[in-house]
Amino acid sequence: MSRIGSPVELEEYREALRAERDPAKPHITLCGGSACLATGSREVAAGMEAELQAQGLGDQVELRKTGCRGFCERGPVVVTHPDESCYLQVEPGDAQEIVAQSVNGHAAIDRLMYTDPGTEERIQKESDIPFYAHQVRRVFGSNGSIDPKSIDDYLAIGGYSALEKALFQMTPEGVVEEVKKSKLRGRGGGGFPTGRKWEESRNAPGEAKYVIVNADEGDPGAYMDRSLLEGNPHLILEGLAIGAYAVGAHEGFIYVRQEYPLAVENIILAIKKAEEYGFLGSNILGSGFDFTVSVHMGAGAFVCGESSALMTALEGRVGEPRPKYIHTAVKGVWDQPSVLNNVETWANVPLIINEGADWFGEYGTEGSKGTKIFSLVGKITNTGLVEVPMGMTLEDIIFKIGGGIPEGKKFKAVQTGGPSGGCIPEALLGLEVGFDELTEAGSMMGSGGMIVMDEDTCMVDVARYFLDFLADESCGKCAPCREGTAQMLKILTDITQGKGKAGQLEVLQELAEVAREASLCALGKSAPNPFLSTLRYFRDEYEAHITEKRCPARSCKELIAYHIDPALCRACMQCMKQCPADAIDGGRNLVHVIDQSKCTKCGTCLEVCPARYSAVMLTSGEPVPPPIPEEQRIIVRKGKEA
């Protein structure tokens, strides 16, 4: 492939690509995101390929392995085109039927379709499934239709047209203005206006300027950046190149976690292809603009998601933050002006340039424009990645798209914003999602993690969990964060273990205030949020732990106990056989009894006890009934009397 040297050549190439592609030609797309790979997408792909060969259809039907489509709960996901039939939880054994259906126009395969849990109705088309129907997939949508390893796929859907437009029809200042006008705010956590950041960097003096993609996605339970990088890497590169042109940078970095091997592989390949085609390198598309990109792998440190720490890590040093009296947009990597934006932020840029700021602002609230990708996980029926307009209510996201809470349990809270965020209770389900709205509720947008919790989740334990994470990830440079998180963790651990004392909530609040006021970077400043928000909405749970030594959610190990109700036990031996601690006494026709001194509280007995008996009891804050005397343990079954 020779480099594309002008906009005219680009359009010619694109036209030629499109002419080759007959939209009526059957093709099958198969999700190859990390979640689907974990559920067997590779095996399904192999099955499909073998089947296409066996049926002699290798050149009639294209099999395209795409990036993540978001519906991770039901993966691997297969969609046949042009009829758009969507098949869920596909197994290699289904390949033959799917191939036959896609070519011969057989009726769609009922058993692999989505079934509406309410009406039992089968839904054939992907876009009609409620999980998708309520979303607006502007940024994430192309993930499902292109092969991330193919630059031609990206060009065929209009890829790099925004870069071309910026380079040939807009001035750098014009690009900055358009992004400012769009009111795009950073999707990585802080929500800082992107255009203002760019402008500051553009106007800052410096020998060299840099643009950086922050793909150090560290929030536990959030994987939208990973899916974008894995599924549509050219979109990120295009956004980055536009940003470089706007601020006057000629060098860019992608800082990506080494824990994301597929993302690293796909972005490195994308850079190579973009260089070959002339979208990166010198004299891009003949415009005279030069820009190169390199990948830097993060070695695993949550604090490196913070801008100044990330830039120090880029320089090959330990990633510790510095005070930011001077923004990194002015003095960043090697003390030069550096624009750092999150993956999703960069992904929005080509759309804004192509469609305009007004189009971008069609969705959203006053302070938060556009759409946002959330990772909807935890105790939720439809786990996955969802893209919704800013301003949609939490209730709509969790219940209409997410399908509510599984197993008939009751919703308790939703945690947003990762470890810096907070928990939002049921009473605030009507809250419209947006940067300011979530902050007012004591949480934050963060990068878009949305972890749903049900009645079995202990809110004190959730606060302890996040403090444990933050104490571990604190870089240790400043005392309020290093010592504050450690002390808060110690007290919260005591409370969850039943060792809480009166007055400790007040101590925690004091520690929280110091950490919030005096920490060097956002990690420490926001570290108290998980505690403060759970205290604000679930104070009764804290008090139950401290005064009654009771965990209302029956989750904290030191405060719970399992026992078997002798009146219900039918001595089926399931729990006895499966108890990993050998803590259950009993036998055939002998009521089972849990030896409390051996029990590790793993909960296996409760899980395996057949529902028709439900003899295993889980209690908290009350004494375990003493075991019944051995002579009363014999079960006499009907018809078996001696």
Add this chain to the structure above:
Amino acid sequence: MDIESIDQIIDTHGAEPSALIQILLEIQADHHWLPGESLERVSERLGVAMTRIMHIATFYKAFSLVPKGRHEIHVCVGTACHVRGAERVLDSVEDLTGIQPGETDVDLKFSLETVNCLGCCALGPVMEIDGKPHGKMLPGKIADVLETYA
């Protein structure tokens, strides 16, 4: 460990001190830990003090200064897995292997680590062994999974 392979890694990065972390990551990927001699070589070739290398090697989670077992167990303790019972899974793995996160057993069979999100939350709680995810884990199922590794 042969010093030549370390030199090759250093050469691909032009012995640039700013590439220190990238070089250590590649050594870690090849050897599953950072042997002492390799670090001395890096220090010598890059002209970077050992103290700085040790600072980095102990700061970032990806690096290990002790050898790893034949099988690396990663128990996901991300928030989604946590609310679905990751702690109980981790407890059981610890009981069965006799090691804590960050440790390797005496037979060099298993190493245990916790990770913060594997990106397959739909399968939570997840445990990954040598890169293969085992989803919807329950304490009672773990012994069977571990037995399949020799």
